[in-house]
Every structure is written in structure tokens, then in C-alpha cells.
Amino acid sequence: MAEFQTRYHEVRTTRSAGLSRGMASFAAVLLVTVVLGHRRGLVDTTAFFWVLGIVALLAAFALLLSGFAFSRLWKFGDRGGHDLTFGALLALVVLAPFGFVAYQIATLPMLRDISTDVDDPPALTAAASLRTSAMNRLEIPTAGERTLQTQSYPLVAGRRYDLSLDQVLQSVSAVLARQGWEIVVPPPAADKATGEVDIEAVARTFILALPSDVAIRMVDDGDSTFVDMRSASRYGRHDLGENAARITAFLAELDQEIANQAGTATTATPEQ
Template identity: 30%
Template sequence: MTIQYERPVSHAAHWARRLALFSCLLFIAVVLSHRFGPLTTPHFLVLAGFAAAMAGLALLLAAFGLVRLWQIGARGGKASFMALLLSLLPLGVAGAAAYSYFYNPALYDVTTDAAMPPPWLAVPAVQQDWLPRSSVVTQRDREVQLEAYPGLSGRRYEGALDRVYQGVRKVATAYGITITVEDGLDNILADLEDLVVDPAKTARSAELASEVPIPEARPLETPLTPRIGGPGDVLLQGEWRSPVFGFRFDVVIRLREEAETTLVDMRAASRYGSHDLGMGARMVEGYLKALDAELLGIAGD
């Protein structure tokens, strides 16, 4: 009589592979929908959290399948190993996000000038859904930022306002910042017009000197729309999205001419939640370093 030994099958291992595959595909679809589609950040976080939870359950089932394989030689070792690999993506991203959440301070608005931050040309207003936050950035928030990011500071360039403005716009385009509104360009346009010589005006300069001037209406003392920022400031406001996951940030850049130099300050605020996971400070630092490289040779001390 021949006895044939049949190995038991670990159902936990096979369910682990199914759950891990589902969580991985769901996570990829959610990321693509948030980065390139209409999915908003609050809904993205919910679905990404659900995918990570499914991946965590698959990880437990895979571990149980490996234990059964070790103890009684149950089938399912390959399924458990595949489940572990598929769970790495959602669980790895969730772990990195959790680390950034606890390691970085709870800030959503950072700036290079904590004393006088660049003002918004259009105050960002987004429906927060289940991610409420305070609409006012307090002085305590600025103190926390100074403690967490002491190296986050503006730049001073020994160059004209128009030259620095051109570099700021060029680097913004290359860095993925879409400028939507600007203010204070009258100073830059005046500088650019001074550099252009009109032959017709030059030829008639002698004739105009002999003509009697005709009085014209006096311009208004104050413009119809109030000016935002200082009288010599140039403000550029736009939107930036993180390269991989597409988190949205509102950005404002301020240029200020001072003693034959130009000061550049920056402000970035995440659109959702009260915690930007440190991405705002990293984005500002990266942009300013790229601006330094673009304006190499005119940077001041």
C-alpha cells in the first residue's frame, strides 16, 4: 500500500497576494488620478490610506503564510513573497508620509521673510473638505518656522530689477511654477523703455523743444485699484504642483529694489490641510538655488 503525502495549501498566502495586487493597482490609479485627473487632495488621501490599509492586511496574511510554510510546509511561499513585493509601494509611501508628518513641524505656509511676508495678490480660497485649517498664520507659526528652517532666507542680487525679473520668470517656468497674476510691473516697464531709443523721437527732439507745450489733464493722485505691497515691489503669484503626487501649492515671489540691489523673497502655502510635510520649504529652497544658478555672477553677499 502506497501512501501519498499531499502538502496543505495556505489560503492566507493566496489571499495576501490578491489583496496586495488590489492595493497596489488602486494606489497607482489614485496617484495618476490626483496628478493628472480631477481627484482632489482630500479624496486622494482617503483612497491612498485605504490602499495602504489593504496592503497592511496583505502583509499580515503573507507573514502568516510564511509561518505555515515553515511549520508544516504549506503551499503558498511564492504567493506570500509576491504579496510582500506588491505591498512595498503603498506601505513605503505611507511610511515616508508618516515620517515627514512627525519629523517636520505642522506648518502649511512658509516664507523667506517671517517679519514681513510677501502678500497675496489673490488670497487662496479652497474648499478644505475634511482637512480644516486656520486661515490666519500666527506669529507663533513664524517662530516655529524659524526654528525648523533657519536657513530659509531670501536673496540679494547686485543687479537691476528688470534683469532679476527676467531670471525669476525663466526659473519659475523651468521649475514648474505657473504665474497667474502680477503686480508692480510699471517700474520694470519704465526701465525697459529707457533702454530703447526711438529714431523718430530723436529726429524730432529739436522740433519739440521749440514747440509750446499744451497743458493736459493732471493724472489721478491715487490709482483706482489699491496697490498691494510696497511702492517699489514687484509681486508674482502662481501655482506649483509637486512632481510625483501633484500636491498643489500657491506661491508668491516678491522683488524689491534697494540701494542698487534687488531683494527676492518667496512664500509658499499648501492648499489643503494644516501640514505640508515639509514640501513647501524644500520647494522654496530648490527654487532659490536654481535662481542663484541662473543669476550667477550678480549675487550679493
């Protein structure tokens, strides 16, 4: 009877630790697979978010199972320490990105549409026709959202260059080519009589390839050209700071491009 109890005891312990390892391994493989599939366009974004939720649940359960197995090991001297340790560590690795996202949600403003001109954002005309019912609607930011953006992202500001519209357009096109964004509305080849050129593109995040619609507006202001930019996420109520980072990075690169081409570049903050 004692031998039977010992064998039964070992089987239960090995099963908890083994389940932890197997579940964590499956969560890790599923995470890598769905991320690669979404980046290659094989997984729909809505389904992608659901799978990410499943991955987080699997990793959390794996961590709980490893904790249960550890309690058995601590109290009764059961076996399975190697499996539960591997399962716990792998589960923590899988959960780390989710923890980082939770931190960003808690510390960054809940915005999804950022513009250098909060009062008159560049139009996303083509983007509106490309968005489905599952995506965020393109709406005029509320007064609260405009104030929140101004307070949270003071560096998101338009640029004024002491150059002609054609010269600025040439530099903007060069920066766009390096970004690798999908151009939806290219700049007109001619007929700039209105004194304004608008470009629309689709940009994607580096790792998850989540899409955002981008608009760039260049306005001829006589002896100078003013550049405004807008970036709006297609999915999610929170952009995790991605749109503001995209705009500031693009305009910083545009500053450098114009400095290299023309020798000088000046910037100005638009009236808010």
C-alpha cells in the same frame, strides 16, 4: 477521512496565501492608478487622500495575511509559500512610501506655510479666493510657528541683489518659466512706480502633484532689489518639508540665473 482532512487543510492554506497576493496586487494597481489619475487632474485631491488610506489598509491586510499563511506553513507544512512571499514583498513595496511619510512627519516640523519673511510674508491675495472650504485657510503664522520655522529652516532667507528691479524681474521670470508653475498673478507689464512687483503661482509636488500657492515679492530698495518668497500648502497640516525645499531651490536657481546674466550676485538674510 485522512484524505479529506489533507485536502481541506491545503485549501485553507492556499486561500490565505492567495488572498495575500491578490490583495497586495490590487493595492499596488490602485496606488499607481490613483496617483496617475490625480496627476492628470482626473481625481479630486480630497478623494485622492481617501483612496491612499484604502491602499495603505489593503497593503497592511495583505502583509497580515502573508504572516498568517507563513505561520501555517511553519507549523503544519502547508503549501502556498510562493504566493505568501510575493504578497508580503509587494505589500512592503506599497507600504514603503507611507513609512517614509511617517518618518518625515516624525522628524520634520509641522508647518504648512513657509516664508522668507516670517514677520511680513508676501501676500497670497489671489490664492485666498481660489481656495475652497476643503483646503487649508491662509492665516498669519503664530509666534510659535515663526520660531519653529526659523529654527528648522535657517536657509529659508530672502535675497538682496545689487541690480535694478527690472533686471531681477527678468531673471525671476526666466526661472519661473523653467519651473513650469501655473502663473496666477503675472508680473505687471509696466507701472512699477510703487517700487514693488508681486507674482503668484501654483506649484505642485513632483510625484503626487499636490498643489501649493507660491508668492514672490520684489522690492526696489534704491541701489538694490530685495526678493522674498512664500509657499503654502493647500492640503494637509504637514508639508513634509516641501515648501522650504521649494523656496531654497528656487532662490538658489535665481542666484545662478542672476550670476549668469549680471556676472555677480549678492545675498542677504532679512531681519527676523
